[in-house]
Structure formats: C-alpha cells, structure tokens
Amino acid sequence: MKLSVRGEYALRALLVLGVNYDQSVVRIQTISEQQNIPKRFLEQILNDLKTAGVVESRRGVAGGYRLARRPEEITLAVIIRHIEGALAPVSCVSESYYEKCTCPDESRCAIRSVMKEVREAVVKIVERTTIAELCERWRHLQQEPLNPFDFSI
Amino acid sequence: MKLSVRGEYALRALLVLGVNYDQSVVRIQTISEQQNIPKRFLEQILNDLKTAGVVESRRGVAGGYRLARRPEEITLAVIIRHIEGALAPVSCVSESYYEKCTCPDESRCAIRSVMKEVREAVVKIVERTTIAELCERWRHLQQEPLNPFDFSI
DNA sequence: GAAAACCCTAGTATGTCAATAGAGATTTGA
DNA sequence: TCAAATCTCTATTGACATACTAGGGTTTTC
Numbered sequence: 001m002k003l004s005v006r007g008e009y010a011l012r013a014l015l016v017l018g019v020n021y022d023q024s025v026v027r028i029q030t031i032s033e034q035q036n037i038p039k040r041f042l043e044q045i046l047n048d049l050k051t052a053g054v055v056e057s058r059r060g061v062a063g064g065y066r067l068a069r070r071p072e073e074i075t076l077a078v079i080i081r082h083i084e085g086a087l088a089p090v091s092c093v094s095e096s097y098y099e100k101c102t103c104p105d106e107s108r109c110a111i112r113s114v115m116k117e118v119r120e121a122v123v124k125i126v127e128r129t130t131i132a133e134l135c136e137r138w139r140h141l142q143q144e145p146l147n148p149f150d151f152s153i
Numbered sequence: 154m155k156l157s158v159r160g161e162y163a164l165r166a167l168l169v170l171g172v173n174y175d176q177s178v179v180r181i182q183t184i185s186e187q188q189n190i191p192k193r194f195l196e197q198i199l200n201d202l203k204t205a206g207v208v209e210s211r212r213g214v215a216g217g218y219r220l221a222r223r224p225e226e227i228t229l230a231v232i233i234r235h236i237e238g239a240l241a242p243v244s245c246v247s248e249s250y251y252e253k254c255t256c257p258d259e260s261r262c263a264i265r266s267v268m269k270e271v272r273e274a275v276v277k278i279v280e281r282t283t284i285a286e287l288c289e290r291w292r293h294l295q296q297e298p299l300n301p302f303d304f305s306i
Numbered sequence: 307g308a309a310a311a312c313c314c315t316a317g318t319a320t321g322t323c324a325a326t327a328g329a330g331a332t333t334t335g336a
Numbered sequence: 337t338c339a340a341a342t343c344t345c346t347a348t349t350g351a352c353a354t355a356c357t358a359g360g361g362t363t364t365t366c
Contacts, residue, residue, distance in 0.1 A: 213333020
C-alpha cells in the first residue's frame with residue numbers, strides 16, 4: 001500500500017471532520033487552511049468521499065461537510081480502498097481488486113505467498129483503525145510537548 | 154508498499170537465480186522464457202540489480218547472471234528498496250527515504266503514527282524473508298498438487 | 307437578490323511505467 | 337582469428353496517472 005497525496009489529503013480532511021463530529025458541518029475552506037490542502041483539489045476529494053458514503057454535505061451559505069457515519073464506524077481500510085484501490089502489494093493477492101498475474105503458475109508462486117503475508121499485515125492494521133481511533137490519538141498527541149527537533153531558527 | 158511490474162519481475166528473476174544458485178550462470182533468455190518476462194526489459198532489471206550488488210554477471214557466449222551473495226543473505230527488503238524506493242506508505246515515516254510532508258505538525262500527526270505501524274509491519278516481513286526462504290517455499294509448493302481451480306478447458 | 311457555500315466537468319503540466327530499439331563490448335570455441 | 341552469443345549502455349516512445357487549476361453551475365441563507 002502506497003498512499004498518494006490525494007489519499008493523504010483525504011485522511012487529513014476526515015480527521016478534521018472527526019474531531020468536529022459533534023459540531024455542525026465544516027467548510028472546505030476551513031479544512032483547506034488548517035491542513036495546507038489546495039482548496040479546489042480538496043473539493044474533488046470530499047465530493048468523491050461522498051460517493052463512498054463516508055461524508056455528507058450541506059450546500060448553501062452555511063454549508064460544509066460532516067461525517068456520514070459515526071467515527072467509530074469508519075475504518076481507514078474503507079477510505080484507502082476507495083481512494084487508492086487495492087491494499088495488497090500485488091494485485092494477484094488482492095481480495096477486492098484481484099487481477100491475474102503473468103507468472104507461470106500463480107497457485108504455486110512463492111512470491112505470492114509472501115505478498116499474502118504483507119497484505120494480511122497491512123489489512124489487519126487499517127481495518128481495525130477507525131476515524132475515532134485517529135481522533136483519540138490526535139487528542140493525546142496534542143497534549144504532548146512539541147518535539148524539540150521540530151523547532152527551527 | 155506497492156510492487157510495480159518491474160519489481161515483480163525482479164523478484165521472479167531472483168527466485169530463478171536462487172533455485173539455480175549451485176549451478177553456473179543463468180542466461181537472461183532462459184529466465185525470460187521461464188517467467189514470461191520481456192527479454193529486453195529483464196536485461197535492464199538485472200543490470201540494475203547488479204549495481205545494487207545483488208547479482209553478478211558473466212559476459213560472452215557462456216554468459217549469464219548469478220546471485221552475487223548467498224541466497225540466505227539477500228532479503229526482499231534490499232531488493233524492493235532498490236527497485237521501488239521506500240517501503241513506507243507515506244514518505245514522512247520512511248527511514249531510508251524520508252521526506253517532510255505538508256501537514257501542519259508532523260511530530261504530532263495522528264495519521265503518521267498509524268502509518269508508522271504499517272511501515273513496521275511491512276518491514277518486519279520483508280526484512281526477514283530472504284531469497285533462500287523464497288526458494289524453500291517454492292520447492293514446497295512444487296510438491297503440492299495443482300489447485301483444481303487453475304485448470305481451464 | 308446577493309453572497310457564500312458546494313457541485314460538476316474539463317483541461318493541463320508533469321512525471322512514471324513498461325516496454326522497445328539500436329549499437330557497443332566481451333567472451334567462447336570452431 | 338572470426339563469428340556468434342551473450343551482456344551493456346543510452347535513448348525513445350506511448351500510455352497512463354497524478355496533482356492540480358479553471359470555469360461555470362446550483363443551492364441555501366440572510
């Protein structure tokens with residue numbers, strides 16, 4: 001699994017929506033500024049997440065986005081699969097996006113068996129991690145002091 | 154980690170070289186035919202793996218490629234890092250290919266902390282898996298009967 | 307009815323990927 | 337010694353994806 005910039009933006013935006021879940025909707029503009037994401041690009045991404053049923057929107061002057069379901073119900077797996085496609089390192093071990101590969105005997109391919117392990121390891125993490133979990137981590141991290149390495153003169 | 158076709162070919166070629174480690178060199182032509190890999194493309198890949206010190210070559214009429222080190226000493230991690238770059242899903246959690254990301258506070262990024270876990274899980278597998286291990290699995294799988302689903306009329 | 311928001315489609319610059327191509331260098335062995 | 341087989345090096349190509357940018361449209365509120 002490699003995350004594109006688009007996928008990264010999606011997760012960052014959803015984290016913001018998660019943190020503000022109890023509030024009303026959040027404007028694209030706000031997310032864009034908070035997270036350094038190009039506004040017009042973010043529009044597309046959020047719109048796309050709407051088709052996945054992850055967020056919902058309100059139009060008009062008091063409009064914006066919010067999560068369509070409870071943060072506990074939205075896993076990273078669902079988001080990443082929708083934005084990036086397969087979680088597996090090669091498509092011949094993907095469950096959701098399987099494609100035959102060109103190797104002589106897929107059913108007895110040694111590489112495939114290792115790639116299955118990789119896939120399992122990745123899936124295990126992203127399927128158990130929800131937006132709620134992300135928010136919790138975020139709240140914890142906010143309470144920690146800044147890492148001194150991150151200060152620059 | 155997503156494997157490109159190039160990376161897949163590299164692993165398949167190295168598996169062949171691993172299985173034939175005790176023999177003399179193996180010709181590109183042979184690997185290409187056995188593994189359904191375009192010959193000219195495979196040339197590039199093997200040449201590239203030479204610069205990584207993974208294989209060595211012999212030129213001329215009895216030429217070909219062989220592993221430069223014992224199969225036990227070559228991990229998938231080394232191969233994949235050389236061909237594909239970072240193992241990490243985002244470059245801000247990569248050790249070998251770190252790059253700063255655009256998020257407001259990297260040191261306290263919740264997404265980053267999950268991505269670190271993913272990275273660790275992937276690295277753990279590919280760093281412990283060697284060409285020798287791959288060969289062993291291959292030999293085991295060869296002894297198994299063909300999966301009936303793979304027969305087609 | 308005007309402003310502020312989301313919505314939809316299209317375009318575009320850049321880069322990557324998977325080859326393909328051509329010509330050169332090295333070795334063997336007849 | 338020469339021809340054939342092999343690896344070596346560099347360049348090019350076509351297709352596609354990525355990360356935006358742009359323009360106009362629709363909906364809602366005040």
